[in-house]
Amino acid sequence: MTKDELRAVILAEIENIAPEVDASSLDPKADIREALDFDSMDVMNLVIALHKKLRVDISDSDAIKLTTLGGAIDYLLKKLAE
Amino acid sequence: MPSLGADMEAGTLVEWLVKPGDMVKRGDIVAVVETEKGAIDVEIFEAGKVDELLVAIGATVPVGTPLALVGGAKLEEAAKPAPEVSAKPAPAPAAKPELVPTPMPSGVRATPAARRLAKERGIDLSTLKGTGPGGVIESRDVPAGKPGERRGLDLDEMRKAIAAAMARSKREIPHYYLQHVVDLSAAEAWLNKFNGERDPPQRILMAALFVKASSLANRKYAEFNGFYEGAFKPSHAIHAGVAIAIRGGGLVSPAIHDTDTLSLSDLMTKMRDLVARARVGRLRSSELSDATFTVSSLGERGVDQLYGIIYPPQVAIIGFGAPSRRPSAVGDKIEVRNSVTITLSGDHRVSDGHRGALLLREIAELLQHPEAL
Numbered sequence: 215m216t217k218d219e220l221r222a223v224i225l226a227e228i229e230n231i232a233p234e235v236d237a238s239s240l241d242p243k244a245d246i247r248e249a250l251d252f253d254s255m256d257v258m259n260l261v262i263a264l265h266k267k268l269r270v271d272i273s274d275s276d277a278i279k280l281t282t283l284g285g286a287i288d289y290l291l292k293k294l295a296e
Numbered sequence: 297m298p299s300l301g302a303d304m305e306a307g308t309l310v311e312w313l314v315k316p317g318d319m320v321k322r323g324d325i326v327a328v329v330e331t332e333k334g335a336i337d338v339e340i341f342e343a344g345k346v347d348e349l350l351v352a353i354g355a356t357v358p359v360g361t362p363l364a365l366v367g368g369a370k371l372e373e374a375a376k377p378a379p380e381v382s383a384k385p386a387p388a389p390a391a392k393p394e395l396v397p398t399p400m401p402s403g404v405r406a407t408p409a410a411r412r413l414a415k416e417r418g419i420d421l422s423t424l425k426g427t428g429p430g431g432v433i434e435s436r437d438v439p440a441g442k443p444g445e446r447r448g449l450d451l452d453e454m455r456k457a458i459a460a461a462m463a464r465s466k467r468e469i470p471h472y473y474l475q476h477v478v479d480l481s482a483a484e485a486w487l488n489k490f491n492g493e494r495d496p497p498q499r500i501l502m503a504a505l506f507v508k509a510s511s512l513a514n515r516k517y518a519e520f521n522g523f524y525e526g527a528f529k530p531s532h533a534i535h536a537g538v539a540i541a542i543r544g545g546g547l548v549s550p551a552i553h554d555t556d557t558l559s560l561s562d563l564m565t566k567m568r569d570l571v572a573r574a575r576v577g578r579l580r581s582s583e584l585s586d587a588t589f590t591v592s593s594l595g596e597r598g599v600d601q602l603y604g605i606i607y608p609p610q611v612a613i614i615g616f617g618a619p620s621r622r623p624s625a626v627g628d629k630i631e632v633r634n635s636v637t638i639t640l641s642g643d644h645r646v647s648d649g650h651r652g653a654l655l656l657r658e659i660a661e662l663l664q665h666p667e668a669l
Contacts, residue, residue, distance in 0.1 A: 262496040274491040
């Protein structure tokens with residue numbers, strides 16, 4: 215999976231969780247919790263969705279790495295390559 | 297027409313999910329009603345065969361109006377014609393909310409929710425003017441549509457409902473407020489271990505521990521669990537209303553039933569489901585009417601403490617601020633501990649500060665033994 219494909223997957227999952235937000239212009243460095251008004255439940259749902267979609271194991275302590283788009287892409291690319 | 301809030305007077309029926317001749321059982325969703333809190337799935341509380349639908353799609357009827365006749369139920373009174381507030385034409389039932397983002401029409405900038413709403417309502421996005429950043433069309437820019445259509449969340453209407461309920465609360469309920477700081481070290485350690493051994497779908501958030509501990513404490517201090525309607529009526533069942541913030545403004549506090557007996561895993565599953573449905577305006581009638589007290593948790597991005605306003609006719613709201621690391625006296629030493637400030641807004645017609653303090657201390661004690669929750 216390329217970086218762009220992974221980005222599209224993550225954005226699609228974000229929009230599934232919060233259909234009312236526009237994630238297409240999300241700054242890769244921005245904290246999703248601040249930029250999209252995501253709470254801990256939303257972050258948890260995003261981790262669950264990506265875990266199911268990509269079939270990667272995301273440990274509880276690593277979940278914090280998914281709170282920026284760029285961090286999520288870097289982390290998941292590594293996990294997919296394992 | 298069920299009462300779905302302290303200040304609801306009427307509702308509009310937008311969809312029937314059953315027809316005459318269908319068999320129904322308790323808990324089945326039989327209709328959809330549009331209220332200020334969004335489109336609500338109406339459950340039935342009698343088993344039997346649907347004999348007749350008494351209210352037409354698009355009709356607005358007062359709370360208490362029978363919606364249908366069900367064979368086997370004691371509904372003799374229901375045979376009377378429904379007193380319509382305003383009968384409107386009955387369009388075809390609207391489609392259910394589409395969560396999967398649809399492609400963006402070229403040249404039009406709109407949020408996924410706005411695109412979904414516009415599609416549901418048959419509205420051309422290019423005819424709308426966006427009020428979002430850079431002229432992006434947001435859901436609030438999409439007209440509500442035709443009478444009888446399922447609208448989902450309408451934040452303006454929700455604000456009116458919140459205003460009415462909170463104003464009534466402050467007019468009628470003599471609130472008193474208490475706070476208590478609770479050490480979360482034990483709860484945090486237990487949660488880290490629990491979640492560390494599980495895949496994401498099985499993990500639990502601290503908020504679930506807060507709801508469970510509050511529910512168990514209400515078992516012991518029953519004067520915080522029930523309704524004030526001329527006099528206090530305690531509830532034997534414990535149904536926590538969970539305050540859920542809606543992005544862009546708005547708040548609902550639907551009930552999770554029997555929160556004192558649910559396992560933490562089941563409670564977490566129900567909370568996730570409830571939050572997802574609340575934010576797209578897909579709650580059920582019993583969830584809006586059954587809460588016996590409310591828990592409001594601001595989460596990690598919240599402030600240190602909150603003082604809630606009681607949702608009438610309930611008599612208490614328990615608030616949890618943001619857990620944070622703070623200096624704390626442990627024996628004769630100062631240590632940095634993860635802690636949270638719990639607050640209680642109580643109804644002085646029903647309870648007093650001393651009992652409220654005991655309730656908060658009970659919650660604190662329960663949180664020291666998370667494995668027993």
